[in-house]
Amino acid sequence: MSHPPIPTVSLLRGDGIGPEITDAALAIVEAAGAQLRYEEVPAGESALRTEGTPLPERTLASIERNRVALKGPLSTPKGEGFRSVNVALRQHFDLYANVRPSRTLPGVPSRYQGIDIVIVRENTEDIYAGIEHFVGPGRSAAESIAIITRVGSERIVRYAFEYARKHGRNKVTLVHKANILKMSNGLFLEVGRAVAADYPEIAFVDVIVDAACMMLVTAPERFDVIVTTNLFGDILSDLVAGLVGGLGVSPGANLGERAAIFEAVHGTAPDIAGRGVANPTALTLAGAMMLDHLGQTTAAERVRQAVYAALQDERLRTPDLGGRGDTRTFTRGVIALMK
Ligand code: NAD
Helix, strand or coil, X not given: CCCCCCCXXXXXXXXXXXXXHHHHHXXXXXXXXXXXXXXXXXXXXXXXXXXCCCCCHHHHHHHHHHCEEEECCCCCCCCCCCCCHHHHHHHHCCCCEEEEEEECCCCCCCCCCCCEEEEEEECCCEEEEEEEEEECHHHCEEEEEEECCHHHHHHHHHHHHHHHHHCCCCEEEEEECCCCCCCHHHHHHHHHHHHHCCCCCCEEXXXXXXXXXXXXXXXXXXXXXXXXXXXXXXXXXXXXXXHCCCHHHCEEEEECCCCEEEXXXXXXXXXXCCCCCCCCHHHHHHHHHHHHHCCCHHXXXXXXXXXXXXXXXXXXXXXXXXXXXXXXXXHHHHHHHCC
């Protein structure tokens, strides 16, 4: 009997806590029986030091070739400094859909129960298109331009509805600010309404972003799939991560026709980097999303079930979740639960 070829995944360990949580995620994914080869490539601050650029050509070439990457968080300097490598990767590979699922996890302390929300964030347009400049003498003003296109809006809203259909979800909420940003967000909403008409079996509502924030903290169970523009999606996904226990547990996937990059929603956590206490859950669950993407669904489910079980044990959970464990004890605990 012939076996399917073992896929090669580009591996970007990331900055800050990136290398620590990547080691943990790889160990758990391997213990679950995943069949993967890794091609490690440099990116971020460490690449800037060793290669003179935060996003070397060979890293892009590796992702282009393998079409799948697992990526630790990468730091982006505030204000001056190099451009966000995350944004550059999303734009280079046209990874237009950023899918960020967050659900209540048994045992994880949080203010809410029964949350199961997937944010589908448009990932290449809006104010993150990177079109910014200073205006006037002495940098007296600055201008950032938000670009929203009909094509970009159509494909992300369609992606959200297709996702809902495939995963048996029954509601899509489009979050926007079309009352003020009448053209850009007005276009997004207009296209969203037209696409929704093709999916009569899935409920569709639109909500203004400020009201959506209020509703997310007062009645989060009213949300199922959320589709939104780049900036709002960035902010709302941290908010929703907070509803289920914090940034340490929320994974994400950046998807397009040419490649798929899996990562945690959180950043490099410089405040705890190198201390061995980082929570590897989000990146590990991103690894499970990657296994699903590669058709290795049994291994993906083994990862998820073992992580969910370990999270119920206070001795294993990391301190961000009120636990007494650390990265190593949690990782060992997850692996032990798979045996
Ligand atoms: P952050 O997500 O790194 O940290 C916010 C808070 O959450 C910190 O207190 C941190 O300790 C905690 N935290 C985050 N992940 C955790 C984990 N796995 N375990 C335990 N605690 C965790 O956000 P920030 O401090 O605003 O950003 C730091 C850097 O990360 C910045 O350079 C930013 O640009 C970058 N960033 C990268 C990505 C990415 O690569 N996708 C995403 C967000 C931020």
